[in-house]
Amino acid sequence: MAAPPRRTVTRCLDLLGIPATRKALRVLAYAVAALLPALLGAPALALLALAAVLCVTRAGPPVLSLVLTAVRALADLERTLVRGLLGEDVPAPPRPRPLRAAYDAATWRCAAYAVVNAPLGVLLLVVQVPVRLYGLALVSYPLWFRAVRENGHAGLELTGTCPLHTWPRALAVAAVGLVLLAAAGWAGRRLADLVRLLARTLLGPLRLADRVHDLEETRALAVRDSASTLRRIERDLHDGAQARLIALAMALTRAKEALRAPEPAPADTAKARELVEQSLGTARTALSELRDLVRGIHPPVLDKGLAPALASLRSDIESPALRVTVRTDLLGGPRPPEAVETIAYFCAAELLANAARHAGARNVTVSARLAGGDGPGPRELVLAVEDDGRGGAAPRPAAPGGSSGLRGLAERVRTVDGTLSLDSPPGGPTRATVRLPLTIQGEMPT
Structure with a gap:
């Protein structure tokens, strides 16, 4: 035996x-x-x-x-x-x-x-x-x-x-x-x-005390993110659109001075025409910067829903060297809250940018779905971005004046009690999963 x-x-x-x-x-x-x-x-x-x-x-x-x-x-x-x-x-x-x-x-x-x-x-x-x-x-x-x-x-x-x-x-x-x-x-x-x-x-900490501590941290993160956003908007307006509008006003003033005479000389007319053309280009640039600034605050494409917004990201970043696949067929039913959609959009944009700029990826897959929980109705929005790049991604502190990076995304996700998990072994592939809880009471407005 x-x-x-x-x-x-x-x-x-x-x-x-x-x-x-x-x-x-x-x-x-x-x-x-x-x-x-x-x-x-x-x-x-x-x-x-x-x-x-x-x-x-x-x-x-x-x-x-x-x-x-x-x-x-x-x-x-x-x-x-x-x-x-x-x-x-x-x-x-x-x-x-x-x-x-x-x-x-x-x-x-x-x-x-x-x-x-x-x-x-x-x-x-x-x-x-x-x-x-x-x-x-x-x-x-x-x-x-x-x-x-x-x-x-x-x-x-x-x-x-x-x-x-x-x-x-x-x-x-x-x-x-x-x-x-x-x-x-x-x-x-x-x-x-x-x-x-x-x-x-x-x-150990009491569950209520732990929850209060977590809420204090997320409130501090939300306040800091809001203050950082306001500083960025102020800097962009001051250094971009405001400076160009001042240049536009000065050019139009000079054109007005050139055309002040009842019968301006041909040279003054040519100079005024050149100044008007220059002002028109400055106005177009200022409008483009303002449009980008507004899109950074709240992308207008989100008014149509998260699925069209993610599709617009694909068209913006896709190139002959990078193929982006978007799967949003499981987003049917009531729309998530506006704050959740906005955070999901910016997370997708940041993760796509990381895959294109740093990972050297050739294929990226973005999927969004509403996951169910206990009881009727969906309970969380799950956003997953997977690429075949070199891997090795890890949250790092944001550089001064730079983008928030993965750590900034994690902090933004926490403001709505969400989580960001990252699986990125050296050599790839990299998979980032964002889970954003939903609070759905009955039918949400579309």
Whole structure:
């Protein structure tokens, strides 16, 4: 008969309370390593009690904040151990301002964890190490009971009248040891699960607080993007259209001066005609710049819908060296909100520009669809841009005065709780996926 697989053997040993799997060994390592923060929690709690007594004075709140800051340091150590050994990734909540920890709810939850962790850490260590060692000693009792003599007989005594000196009694002791090992293994796993639950509940940010923090970040991103857009519009108007309109006014003034005489000379007439032609070219250039500026704020083609807007991008960027395929057949039904369509359009434009300028792509595919979720109606707009370029794309900080790049796109997408995922291994292909959630109540206007 073939020997059982190694995984089955280690699994059986783990169920018997003998740590053999990697997960069980990590739980054992956590029980040993977590004893330090558990023991340090006791003096921290004493200091907390002292600081609470001092709160009747002015020095109380600052001292309490300092002690709570130290407790947060213990929580950071515990969070690292839980992540590395128990496999539970617990994000750290935002830190309060200096000397304001006494007014931070997350810090008090860390203190509550320190209170619970002090006995829990000791109990977990006792179950994982001494109890298991005692169980192993009982399991091995048949091997060494004859080498021990007590009160004139071999083996140990359970009581004064029940010596454990025969093989049946020795085997019964070994069976008790197996039961104790299995109970210790089960209790250790349950205690480790309890540690994970407490870490998620007390050491991590609350869902509402995390959501508020995310909304604060996205609001800051929206304000910064709005301010950047206003500065760009002001710069473009000042350096472009405004300068050309001033030049147009000056040229028309000079033409007027040349034609002021009742019967201007032929030279003055020719000069005025030249100035008028120059003014006409300046006016056309100014109109073109204003049209581009308006298109940068809100492309007029979006008034017809996202599908025609993406088709216009294809016609603008396609060339003999670059083929662009647009798939928008799954955009039927109610139109997404205007803000979502605008962000999707600018994301597609930026990603297409990156594929054409930096990736060296020959084929680009742009697809847009409305993806369904739980319940009736679509829930998000999914925009995907894939090219066969050289790959290796990664978000980088925007250059001063340059385009926002992939990082800017990610920030713009976050303003509507969207996500931008990028898969671009070296050598390609590159696939960027933008997911923009929709809020659809009934039928949206088209």
